[in-house]
Amino acid sequence: MPNNANAFAGGLGEFFAQGIEAADLPALFPLLRARATLDAFITLFRGGEDEVLVRLMVLREIGTRADAPCWTSQELQAHFAYLDPVKLDTVLKRLRENDLLVWDAEQRIYQLSAAGRIALSALATLLNFAGESDAELGYITAQVAAGQAVGKVSAETLQHLLGRLNELQNEFDQAILAGSEFRLRRAQAKLASVWHWVEKGTEIIRAITGGGDLDTATYRIAQSIGQAQSRMLRMTGVFQRAVNSLERQRVHMGQSGLSSSDIVAWLRNQSQERLIAAASGAVFAYPQPMFVTPNEMLDTAEYELIEREREKAAHSTLPPSSDAPETERIETERLLVLERFLANLNSVEIKASLGDVVVGGDYPQAAYRMSLLALLNDSDSGILTGPVAELATAPFKLKLSSGTHKIGRDGVEEISMGILERIQSQPPSRP
DSSP states (O other): OHHHHHHHHHHHGGGSOTTOOGGGOTTTHHHHHTHHHHHHHHHHHOSOHHHHHHHHHHHHHHHTOOSSOOBOHHHHHHHTTTSOHHHHHHHHHHHHHTTSEEEETTTTEEEEOHHHHHHHHHHHHHHHHTTSTTHHHHHHHHHHHHHHHHTOOOHHHHHHHHHHHHHHHHHHHHHHHHTOHHHHHHHHHHHHHHHHHHHHHHHHHHHHHHHOOOOHHHHHHHHHHHHHHHHHHTHHHHHHHHHHHHHHHOOBOTTSSOBHHHHHHHHHTSOHHHHHHHHTTTOOSSOOOOOOOHHHHHHHHHIIIIIHHHHHHHOOOOOOOOOOOOOHHHHHHHHHHHHHHHHHHHTOSSEEEHHHHHOOSOHHHHHHHHHHGGGTTOHHHHTSOSHHHHHHTSSEEEEEEEEEEEEEETTEEEEEEEEEEEOOOOOOOOO
8 A cells, every 4th residue: 555655646746836745745644545445436437428437237136236246257147247257357357456446366256346346325315315415415424423323523524514505595695685586485395305414414424423523624614514413404494484575575466366476477478489478579689879969969968967957946836746546446346256255155155166166257357265274174274363364264275286277258268277175064973
């Protein structure tokens, strides 16, 4: 190992400034010390992508036979019959020459080397997390848990975990500062995907810090991780308050039942070609030139700079007063729609489709009835009085499913598929 390390360091000397001894660098020394294990990964991942994949596949297949870890040449040829024999011999030779496979000349058998087994174990853990929504946090947490279980907690792995938690925290903070509802929704979904690993990490860090066998530097990193995890666990309430604040600021489009968020969501789902067609003739993306002579330009400038200001000073009277628009009629109409809606609900004996309950009259009335269904079984609205409280305590439950149902009447083309089912009261239990 010393000779290999010196040769490795000598080759690296060209990368460093004059007078710098590569082997004396603290950042490089751990890599030199683990040269044998690193050679295994260099062998596995050197070359083209296709070569690397075949090499990994062969080595993983050899390592999966735990009950009989030794392989004869005939067994390898039979097991890998789907590979070209010449290509298979080339792969086996490369693995053997780089100490990933050990060849016993007396018994004429192959078996994995220690470095090969380490490489396969690390690769198995990595593949286990591939495809998850936040594989990075899960993989790092698993490495910390493994170190804690065997009593070898790595400060470097803890640093990676702390760095990832800080990245997520910064991403969540930026989403809140941006004030975008869609960005907040994405951040909420991201938090939900990493929640499991944050909880697992909290348990692991509690066990690590409670052991009392860490050095000062590692203990401080573990404390910082615990603080970052605590901030992460509080983000659910922060997100909910931010979303509630946006809900209060949402603009509703008259009595249509639509809001500004619905419009933005619809625009986001349209293709670029359709948006271009909709905006054609409605907006101008270029300035409209006006060709005038210097005399006209001078007259216009004189008016804008002098005459317009004089007119403002001369006309300083207030505009005529006007009455505020009456809203009592709108509220009365909504109350009548709600009362008729309650009467229709009470006529449902067992269950009814969502279209039969909601559609009727015109589209604004259908949208209003659809929005009223959100009050069913609402405990906050149930404490009120009047028709709203009666709707909130109505014995019904709404079951929605994917897909839409064709309507084609009363201003409604399609509606979400759903069933409104009456909740049957339970008979009192016998004493």
